[in-house]
Amino acid sequence: MRVSSTEFIKSAFTEADWPHNLGLEIAFMGRSNVGKSSLINSLLRVHGLARISSTPGRTQSLNFFLINGQFSFVDLPGFGYARVPKSIKATWGEMVTSYLAKRAQLVLSIHIVDSRHEPTKLDLQLHDWLEHSAKPRLIVATKSDKLSNNELRESMSRVKRAFGEDSVVAFSAKTGRGRDQVWRTIEDALAVSQF
Numbered sequence: 001m002r003v004s005s006t007e008f009i010k011s012a013f014t015e016a017d018w019p020h021n022l023g024l025e026i027a028f029m030g031r032s033n034v035g036k037s038s039l040i041n042s043l044l045r046v047h048g049l050a051r052i053s054s055t056p057g058r059t060q061s062l063n064f065f066l067i068n069g070q071f072s073f074v075d076l077p078g079f080g081y082a083r084v085p086k087s088i089k090a091t092w093g094e095m096v097t098s099y100l101a102k103r104a105q106l107v108l109s110i111h112i113v114d115s116r117h118e119p120t121k122l123d124l125q126l127h128d129w130l131e132h133s134a135k136p137r138l139i140v141a142t143k144s145d146k147l148s149n150n151e152l153r154e155s156m157s158r159v160k161r162a163f164g165e166d167s168v169v170a171f172s173a174k175t176g177r178g179r180d181q182v183w184r185t186i187e188d189a190l191a192v193s194q195f
Helices: 036-044 086-102 121-132 149-163 179-192
Strands: 006-012 024-030 062-067 071-075 106-114 137-142 168-170
Touching (some): 024 086, 036 106, 036 137, 036 179, 062 086, 086 106, 086 121, 121 137, 137 179, 149 168, 168 179
Parallel strands (some): 024 071, 106 137, 137 168
Antiparallel strands (some): 006 062
């Protein structure tokens, strides 16, 4: 995919704030500090479009980006970071669940995990929800450049065991590993949608 334009549209905190007429949507979700913003920026080859923070839990809204004037990336709040107040965590859960359940133009959910760690209970819960809801999905294991080839092989086997039949891509924002494979999956999802 050749990305000719990227535009931040808005941050949405409630369903009433969700933008319209942005085409089909690809959602990015995962634990806080899993490399979500780095993945988005790497795919778009734009530095700093999705804000990267050293403080986990910074994304507290759904952030909409229009790509090539035709489709959108949606950066969902990270989950599972202990320092975020419980009241905000509850709001995030409701916001994300509502978006995933109701957004008709959502054609692919990219579930991001850290290749260096075992998938968490929250990762497994998100996967079960996506599976139960029959949502098209892709698992992306980030930070693969931080592992040796043997460690990465073991990690990918562990991730595939945890998530069953789902497609899993090893990804590195630093080296570009997996970028083309993720784009192929996005392009396929955009091509087959009937929305």
